[in-house]
Amino acid sequence: MSESSRLYEEAQRVLVGGVNSPVRAAIKPYPFFVREGKGPYLFTVDGQRLIDYVLGYGPLILGHAPEPVVKRIVDYVSKGWLYGAPTEVEVVLAKKIVSHFPSIKKVRFVNSGGEAVATAIRLARGYTKRRKILKFEGGCYHGAVDYVLVKAGSAAAHFGAPSSAGVPEDVAKLTLVARYNDLDSVERIMRSEGNDVAAIIVEPVMANYGGDTT
Secondary structure, three states: OOHHHHHHHHHHOOOHHHOOOHHHHHOOOOOOOEEEEEEOEEEEOOOOEEEOOOHHHOOOOOOEOOHHHHHHHHHHHOOOOOOOOOOHHHHHHHHHHHHHOOOOOOOOOOOOHHHHHHHHHHHHHHHHOOOEEEEEOOOOOOOOOHHHOEEOOOOOOOEOEEOOOOOOHHHHOOEEEEOOOOHHHHHHHHHHHHHHEEEEOOOOOOHHHOOOOO
16 A cells, blocks of 8 residues: 555545545545655655646745745744734735735735635625626636536526536626627627626636646
């Protein structure tokens, strides 16, 4: 038995599905477990060295554990790692982001992509006073938020249907679903529902189609 197989069996006794993201359980007969990452490589607990084309689904643009980044992280962790209060470094980072993107005037830092999506949808609805959002079917992933866990409805209607148990149908009906790379489907929906659409959300490079979002 491989070490990954042994760990997966153990994980299934204490973790839901043995993993902390369903896509990881899609690797058959079991997912590989990572020991460490360095540069462009992942090293598994079974001694394999793999080229990492996912890179944390985007944020690891410098690879795994580059020395300058490790040093800065260690410096900050040595001072503490959770305050629940404002810090100077978040102001410095916000100014850097704004300086690189002329269209961005202000930012709000969040803990995850799902939280960012939920906040953006709420902001769009609050500003426009509209209820619905438009997303795209297929590989576009926007986190585990009720409004985006929606698939295309019937051929006669473009209103969404829940793609997960626990998502109320009344919530799913507020999400419209168009076909990816099909502008005609977007135009048809916007002609009939545009006056009540607060935002269109899209993952321009779909992570679930085999690449990351960098």
